[in-house]
Amino acid sequence: xxxxxxxxxxxxxxxxxxxxxxxxxxxxxxxxxxxxxxxxxxxxxxxxxxxxxxxxxxxxxxxxxxxxxxxxxxxxxxxxxxxxxxxxxxxxxxxxxxxxxxxxxxxxxxxxxxxxxxxxxxxxxxxxxxxxxxxxxxxxxxxxxxxxxxxxxxxxxxxxxxxxxxxxxxxxxxxxxxxxxxxxxxxxxxxxxxxxxxxxxxxxxxxxxxxxxxxxxxxxxxxxxxxxxxxxxxxxxxxxxxxxxxxxxxxxxxxxxxxxxxxxxxxxxxxxxxxxxxxxxxxxxxxxxxxxxxxxxxxxxxxxxxxxxxxxxxxxxxxxxxxxxxxxxxxxxxxxxxxxxxxxxxxxxx
Numbered sequence: 001x002x003x004x005x006x007x008x009x010x011x012x013x014x015x016x017x018x019x020x021x022x023x024x025x026x027x028x029x030x031x032x033x034x035x036x037x038x039x040x041x042x043x044x045x046x047x048x049x050x051x052x053x054x055x056x057x058x059x060x061x062x063x064x065x066x067x068x069x070x071x072x073x074x075x076x077x078x079x080x081x082x083x084x085x086x087x088x089x090x091x092x093x094x095x096x097x098x099x100x101x102x103x104x105x106x107x108x109x110x111x112x113x114x115x116x117x118x119x120x121x122x123x124x125x126x127x128x129x130x131x132x133x134x135x136x137x138x139x140x141x142x143x144x145x146x147x148x149x150x151x152x153x154x155x156x157x158x159x160x161x162x163x164x165x166x167x168x169x170x171x172x173x174x175x176x177x178x179x180x181x182x183x184x185x186x187x188x189x190x191x192x193x194x195x196x197x198x199x200x201x202x203x204x205x206x207x208x209x210x211x212x213x214x215x216x217x218x219x220x221x222x223x224x225x226x227x228x229x230x231x232x233x234x235x236x237x238x239x240x241x242x243x244x245x246x247x248x249x250x251x252x253x254x255x256x257x258x259x260x261x262x263x264x265x266x267x268x269x270x271x272x273x274x275x276x277x278x279x280x281x282x283x284x285x286x287x288x289x290x291x292x293x294x295x296x297x298x299x300x301x302x303x304x305x306x307x308x309x310x311x312x313x314x315x316x317x318x319x320x321x322x323x324x325x326x327x328x329x330x331x332x333x334x335x336x337x338x339x340x341x342x343x344x345x346x347x348x349x350x
Contacts, residue, residue, distance in 0.1 A: 038223045043067035047074045048082070048189055050212030054196070060204040070196035070209070077192045080108065083131060083140075083183045093173060094131065094181045101165075101172035109171045111184070111191050111296065112164075118300045119161045122316065126304035127276040131181025132158040137281070139272040144263040146270070152279050159276055190254060190299030193217040197295075209295075214255055214302075217295040218248035233336075233346070236287040236328060243336050244326060245347040248291065254298035256306040257287035275307045282307040284330055291324040291342055301325075314339050 039058040044051050052074050054067040080089045089108060096102050104112070115128045131140075136155045138145040147155070158179035165174040184191075189211035197217055200207050206220035208229050218229040228249030235241040236257040246253060261272035270281040288306040292298040305313040305325055317323050317340025324342025328335070338346050 040222075041067075043071065045071040045074070047071070048078050048192065048211065050189070050214075052192070052196075052211045053209070054200070055208040055210075056200075056204050057206055060207070062203060066200050066203055070199050073196050073199055074192045074211075077188070077195060080105070081111075081184050081188045081191070083181070083185070090182055090184060097173050098175040098178045098180060101167060101170065101174040103170065103172045106171065107195070109166070109168075109173070111187070112166055112173060112182075113168070114296060115184075115187060115300065116161055116164070116166055118297070118304065121320075122301070122304040122308060123312070124161075124277050125275065125307040125312075126186070126300050127159070127161050128182050128184055128187065129161045129164050129180055130159050130274060130276050131183040132179055133274055133276065133279060134183055134185075134272070135181075137272075137274060139261055139274075142261065144261065144270065144272070146265050156279055159279070186303040187296050187300045189215045190217075190252065190295035190297070193252070193295040211295075215295055215299055216248065216253045218251055218253075221249060233289060233326060237333065242349055243328075244349055246289075246291065246326075246342075247345050247347065251291055251293065251345070252295035252298040253289060253291050254295065254302040255287055255289040256302040273303060273306050284309050286328040286330055286333060288313070289326040289342075291345055293322055297323070310337055310339075317341070 041056045041058055041060070041063050042053055043064070044053040052071060054070050056063045056067065060066065079085065082088045083090055085091060089104060093102050093104060118126045132155050134140045136147045136151055157177065163176040163180050165176065193209050193211050193215055194217065197209055197219060201219055206222070209217045216231055222229045228247045231246045231248060231253060232242045233244040233246055235243050256273060258269060258271035258273065263270055273282045274280070275282045285306045288302050290298045290301040290305060292301060301323060305327065310327055310329055313325055313327060317325055321341060323340050324345055325339040326342050326346050327337045327339065329337065336348055338348065
């Protein structure tokens with residue numbers, strides 16, 4: 001479930017960022033900063049197949065050292081969480097956990113516990129135990145294909161958090177059957193932002209972090225006079241059309257939509273956001289943006305809401321008042337549907 005890039009630093013001068021854009025690979029060139037714009041420092045590094053960026057006020061103490069430590073932490077987490085390196089803790093877990101319980105690092109166990117809770121809360125729409133399904137559809141190597149009926153029948157026995165046993169006292173993970181594979185692509189970037197922010201917050205309470213163009217974490221305010229940080233939400237089908245502004249203060253945001261990871265089959269667009277309950281690509285939503293207290297929650301729920309659709313996402317927000325969402329459905333592509341907490345954060349433009 002590797003979500004592609006949606007956050008684009010648009011209208012950025014070398015040191016200033018009035019608005020960050022959420023868009024599909026928006027390629028607008030940077031423009032000169034407005035004279036009233038705050039002066040910000042940007043530190044970026046490639047990781048997790050995308051670009052992470054730390055944005056700090058110009059007067060933040062030890063800004064370069066803070067940013068480097070945060071980006072180093074993201075590198076460390078990639079080495080631990082990736083499904084693409086045999087040496088990672090996740091790959092070792094996938095290789096061993098069906099044979100015997102495997103003890104994992106404390107923060108990884110915390111992440112798996114969160115994923116298990118979100119799996120239950122979303123009626124199974126969010127599921128990290130779908131590595132075999134991602135490979136069956138060809139999305140693991142970015143070579144999407146429609147599996148045969150026989151392949152889909154076979155893979156159903158090798159997916160699902162119901163086969164993953166978490167033992168909190170022992171901090172171990174056990175798979176109930178062979179072939180289960182955890183893939184953290186739908187939550188890993190957000191978790192990395194949360195961990196990186198812990199290294200920044202005490203020294204620099206105002207900062208903006210993003211991972212690729214899909215995950216954002218805002219600490220404090222861009223300036224003392226602003227209501228947090230402003231993020232632009234763009235239309236998934238019209239790259240330069242801004243649909244809304246989102247104002248984030250000590251909150252996170254993530255967007256899921258079909259960008260590069262999709263292909264056409266019998267006139268339908270089939271993408272990498274797979275519904276683990278049907279074993280087929282999710283249909284009905286063009287984009288799902290979620291705001292949440294943590295970036296890991298926002299990442300996971302953006303995927304879940306893309307799969308659940310409007311009404312079940314609405315019900316989730318009603319039951320969880322700390323969660324907000326802005327959805328665009330296939331049957332109403334000109335309408336931005338704002339749910340839950342997002343009513344306080346989203347300023348719809350058109």
